[in-house]
Amino acid sequence: MTVIGNVAGLRDATDPLAHLRERFHPVPEDAVYLNGGSLGRLPAATAALVDHVVQQEWGNGLAEARTQWFDLCERMGDRVAEVALGAHPGEVVVGDCTSVNLYKLAAATLDANPERRTIVTDDDNFPTDQYVLAGVAAERGGTLRRLHSHPDRGLDLDLLREAVDDTVALVSLSLVSSRCGALLDIAEVHRIAHAAGALVLWDLSHAAGAVPVDLAANGADLAVGSTYKHLFAGPGAPAFLYVRRDLQAVLRQPIHGWYGHREQLAMRIDYDPDPTIRRFLTGSPPILSLVATGAGLDVIAEAGLPALRAKSVALTGYLQELLEPTELRLAGPADPAGRGAHVTYEHPRAAELVPLLARRGVFVDHSVPNRLRLTPAPLSTRFTDVAEAASRIREVLEGNGS
Amino acid sequence: MTVIGNVAGLRDATDPLAHLRERFHPVPEDAVYLNGGSLGRLPAATAALVDHVVQQEWGNGLAEARTQWFDLCERMGDRVAEVALGAHPGEVVVGDCTSVNLYKLAAATLDANPERRTIVTDDDNFPTDQYVLAGVAAERGGTLRRLHSHPDRGLDLDLLREAVDDTVALVSLSLVSSRCGALLDIAEVHRIAHAAGALVLWDLSHAAGAVPVDLAANGADLAVGSTYKHLFAGPGAPAFLYVRRDLQAVLRQPIHGWYGHREQLAMRIDYDPDPTIRRFLTGSPPILSLVATGAGLDVIAEAGLPALRAKSVALTGYLQELLEPTELRLAGPADPAGRGAHVTYEHPRAAELVPLLARRGVFVDHSVPNRLRLTPAPLSTRFTDVAEAASRIREVLEGNGS
Numbered sequence: 001m002t003v004i005g006n007v008a009g010l011r012d013a014t015d016p017l018a019h020l021r022e023r024f025h026p027v028p029e030d031a032v033y034l035n036g037g038s039l040g041r042l043p044a045a046t047a048a049l050v051d052h053v054v055q056q057e058w059g060n061g062l063a064e065a066r067t068q069w070f071d072l073c074e075r076m077g078d079r080v081a082e083v084a085l086g087a088h089p090g091e092v093v094v095g096d097c098t099s100v101n102l103y104k105l106a107a108a109t110l111d112a113n114p115e116r117r118t119i120v121t122d123d124d125n126f127p128t129d130q131y132v133l134a135g136v137a138a139e140r141g142g143t144l145r146r147l148h149s150h151p152d153r154g155l156d157l158d159l160l161r162e163a164v165d166d167t168v169a170l171v172s173l174s175l176v177s178s179r180c181g182a183l184l185d186i187a188e189v190h191r192i193a194h195a196a197g198a199l200v201l202w203d204l205s206h207a208a209g210a211v212p213v214d215l216a217a218n219g220a221d222l223a224v225g226s227t228y229k230h231l232f233a234g235p236g237a238p239a240f241l242y243v244r245r246d247l248q249a250v251l252r253q254p255i256h257g258w259y260g261h262r263e264q265l266a267m268r269i270d271y272d273p274d275p276t277i278r279r280f281l282t283g284s285p286p287i288l289s290l291v292a293t294g295a296g297l298d299v300i301a302e303a304g305l306p307a308l309r310a311k312s313v314a315l316t317g318y319l320q321e322l323l324e325p326t327e328l329r330l331a332g333p334a335d336p337a338g339r340g341a342h343v344t345y346e347h348p349r350a351a352e353l354v355p356l357l358a359r360r361g362v363f364v365d366h367s368v369p370n371r372l373r374l375t376p377a378p379l380s381t382r383f384t385d386v387a388e389a390a391s392r393i394r395e396v397l398e399g400n401g402s
Numbered sequence: 403m404t405v406i407g408n409v410a411g412l413r414d415a416t417d418p419l420a421h422l423r424e425r426f427h428p429v430p431e432d433a434v435y436l437n438g439g440s441l442g443r444l445p446a447a448t449a450a451l452v453d454h455v456v457q458q459e460w461g462n463g464l465a466e467a468r469t470q471w472f473d474l475c476e477r478m479g480d481r482v483a484e485v486a487l488g489a490h491p492g493e494v495v496v497g498d499c500t501s502v503n504l505y506k507l508a509a510a511t512l513d514a515n516p517e518r519r520t521i522v523t524d525d526d527n528f529p530t531d532q533y534v535l536a537g538v539a540a541e542r543g544g545t546l547r548r549l550h551s552h553p554d555r556g557l558d559l560d561l562l563r564e565a566v567d568d569t570v571a572l573v574s575l576s577l578v579s580s581r582c583g584a585l586l587d588i589a590e591v592h593r594i595a596h597a598a599g600a601l602v603l604w605d606l607s608h609a610a611g612a613v614p615v616d617l618a619a620n621g622a623d624l625a626v627g628s629t630y631k632h633l634f635a636g637p638g639a640p641a642f643l644y645v646r647r648d649l650q651a652v653l654r655q656p657i658h659g660w661y662g663h664r665e666q667l668a669m670r671i672d673y674d675p676d677p678t679i680r681r682f683l684t685g686s687p688p689i690l691s692l693v694a695t696g697a698g699l700d701v702i703a704e705a706g707l708p709a710l711r712a713k714s715v716a717l718t719g720y721l722q723e724l725l726e727p728t729e730l731r732l733a734g735p736a737d738p739a740g741r742g743a744h745v746t747y748e749h750p751r752a753a754e755l756v757p758l759l760a761r762r763g764v765f766v767d768h769s770v771p772n773r774l775r776l777t778p779a780p781l782s783t784r785f786t787d788v789a790e791a792a793s794r795i796r797e798v799l800e801g802n803g804s
Contacts (some may be wrong), residue, residue, distance in 0.1 A: 025457065025461040025462075027464065028462065033464055033465075035464060035465035038465045038468065039460070039464060039465045039467075039468065041461075041464065042456065042457070042460050042461035046456060047453060047456045047457050047461070050452060050453070050456055050690060051449060051452070051453060053637075054444065054448060054449045054452055054636070054694075055427065055444070055449050057637075058441070058444050058636055058637055059427040059443075059444035059449070060427075060429075060430065062429065062435055062437060062441060062443065062765065063435075063437035063440045063441040063765065063767070064760070064765070065441075065637070066440065066441065066637070069637055069638070096498070096499070096502065097498070097659070097684060097685030097686050097687070098685055098686075099657065099658075099659035099660070099661075099684045099685035100498065100502060100657055100659075100684055100685060103656075103657045103684075123671060127660060127663075127669045127670060127671060128659045128660035128685060130671050130672070130673070131658035131659055131660065131662075131663065131672075131673035132657065132658055132659060134658070134672070134673060135656055135657070135658035135673065136656075139656055146671075226686075228686070234456070234460055234689070234690060235455075235459075235460055235467070235468070235471055235686070235688075235689035235690070236471070236686040236687045236688045236689040236690075236692070237688060237690075238688060239685075254505075254537055254538075254541055255501065255502055255505045255534065255537070256501075256533035256534055256536070256537035257499070257501035257502075257530045257533055257534060258501070258529060258530035258533065259501075260533075261529075261530075261533065265770075266770065267529045267769075267770045268529060269525060269529060269532050269548075270532070270533075270536070271532070271533035271536060271537065282499060282501045282502055282505075283499030283500055283501035283502060283530060283641075284499050284500075284628075284630070284637075284638040285499070285638045286637075286638045286639060286640060286688035286690070286691035286692075287636070287637035287638040287691070288452060288636060288637070288638075288639075288688070288690040288691045288694060289688035289689070289690045289691050290638070290688075292456075292690060358466070363464065363465065363466070365465070367669075368667075368668065368669050
């Protein structure tokens with residue numbers, strides 16, 4: 001065993017989360033999966049959970065089973081709130097995709113505040129968020145003010161301080177940048193926006209399940225986010241939507257459907273939005289994908305977010321240490337505590353490296369134009385996996401990897 | 403065997419679709435499932451199809467599997483177009499729920515036609531459609547003109563003729579009424595709307611897979627609809643959206659996301675809608691629920707819509723014959739060819755009858771306030787099932803059913 005192997009082996013032996021690795025469907029022999037930031041791994045319990053819904057609930061229960069699905073968006077929302085978001089019961093639902101949820105909340109905010117027509121974001125926010133926000137603003141006679149964030153360090157909050165004035169209704173940012181991994185200071189962003197009378201709408205897609213976000217403790221206004229990255233809900237699983245309780249009755253989202261009606265099953269002809277978080281729902285959620293959200297949450301709950309985050313910081317820090325120096329240039333904050341669960345590197349041949357690495361069993365994300373995103377998911381990745389990945393990355397970079 | 407049993411048995415013996423019953427997961431022994439208008443039965447092939455996606459594609463394929471999912475909304479759309487809608491390839495996608503899809507198309511139509519601010523519907527349209535359409539109209543400074551349709555006969559097209567003037571941008575109706583089953587004359591509705599320069603947006607939730615709709619042959623403009631009733635896609639499975647090809651580039655829906663971008667994966671900062679049907683998509687579709695759509699379509703394709711419809715007309719006609727006379731009052735067109743796949747009855751104690759019938763193994767839908775909706779799905783229901791159901795319904799009505 002090499003020295004590196006020894007160090008990694010020792011860290012695995014003392015890892016309090018090591019046993020949770022078995023709660024995931026195994027990856028192919030010898031593979032190291034570092035794409036968790038695109039699609040979280042399959043929890044071992046998911047297949048049976050989904051099959052139960054298909055065969056027992058749908059197949060045998062048939063239409064009678066519907067009653068147990070009618071409140072599933074809220075029940076799953078409460079679970080996400082508790083396990084991953086630090087939000088109160090009744091503040092989160094799961095349903096629709098992230099972009100549709102973002103549309104609902106951005107539109108509701110502008111509609112509630114006719115005096116203000118500006119939305120502020122930065123170019124570190126997801127491209128799809130840019131499209132949604134620009135569309136909502138344009139449709140409502142407003143503008144999207146887009147701040148230039150540093151490609152490696154994320155948004156400088158001084159830029160935000162300058163940009164948020166009394167025309168701004170909403171500040172919408174990704175808490176963790178998908179581009180460089182930078183983790184914003186949630187409390188400081190709230191202070192800046194709230195001081196100017198604006199609300200904050202977070203995209204937590206790269207944060208939920210990766211870092212403790214403590215929405216309630218931080219007095220967060222609004223948030224949306226993906227469940228299929230760090231919450232392990234599976235491909236395209238519906239997204240979550242959070243609205244702080246006191247804002248719920250104030251905001252009215254524009255896509256009115258029966259799931260948001262005060263009396264969903266009464267089939268009244270006029271829309272009367274439910275006073276609770278339900279008003280942010282629209283139509284039937286995809287039950288198979290929604291149910292699949294449960295298994296990953298159980299594993300996260302068992303680990304606890306603080307322990308999960310501690311291991312994530314240790315794993316990415318270790319990976320960083322092992323890749324220093326190489327031809328890869330760190331393209332994100334140097335301190336793992338200032339990032340989410342991924343570490344980003346730049347390389348002029350990044351796009352070519354991805355398949356070369358995959359051939360050597362190291363699966364990483366390519367981020368346009370020339371970045372590699374490495375996400376050692378803390379619940380299923382060993383320190384020895386990270387050491388092995390780093391060693392193969394070095395081999396590929398040195399041209400011995402094919 | 404009774405006379406009724408003989409007749410029904412003979413019809414089953416000569417039923418060309420009889421063998422397709424085995425393509426569905428069996429219902430519990432002795433049950434007759436007439437709720438297909440709420441939730442279509444589980445195809446026998448679905449569980450393996452979903453499990454394959456969960457374990458092989460997601461579990462083993464991981465993020466690498468994403469490439470095969472990126473065009474699944476269009477591929478599934480093409481299949482729905484061919485099997486159930488009579489639409490051309492490239493005119494249908496499957497994704498989001500029916501209400502969100504309706505919102506997109508209604509908003510796009512008003513936005514494309516600033517001279518006209520009126521949407522026309524009738525009170526036979528789904529309640530959730532009323533909410534969406536009223537919301538879209540109000541948000542755009544328009545109005546929803548709601549026509550009174552007859553609770554048993556559906557919309558009188560003379561009312562539509564009077565209502566559609568040159569302020570009307572859109573006529574949006576359910577082709578098959580969920581309330582009374584009335585099947586509208588699609589060609590005549592098109593003639594009326596088009597003569598006044600309005601587009602027609604159909605909700606085909608109770609029509610797709612139940613009646614041949616022939617969108618291309620009928621020159622239909624726009625449509626949406628549920629996949630979980632007569633297409634057997636499972637609880638909350640994503641809905642379809644149809645836009646005739648020449649209208650695609652003209653209409654721009656308001657929820658801009660990466661799935662609708664011309665270069666979905668290029669991660670550009672500005673939205674540039676794809677010129678094709680893809681522009682009506684927004685974000686990630688729920689893959690497990692989307693894949694599940696495939697199995698039911700295969701069975702429908704094997705039957706062929708004309709044969710399926712012929713059996714449906716025969717089954718509902720037979721049911722109607724066997725329930726005549728009872729305390730039940732037929733609350734829909736008397737001719738089965740003038741209805742969709744369900745037959746509706748009114749009874750003052752309808753709500754109480756539903757659980758009594760369920761206890762006797764006859765599962766029917768309750769429709770507020772006092773209707774029973776009976777849907778003998780032609781691919782999985784025998785004439786003997788209908789005879790048995792009618793006999794038990796009579797027993798329950800006569801008070802011998804408990």
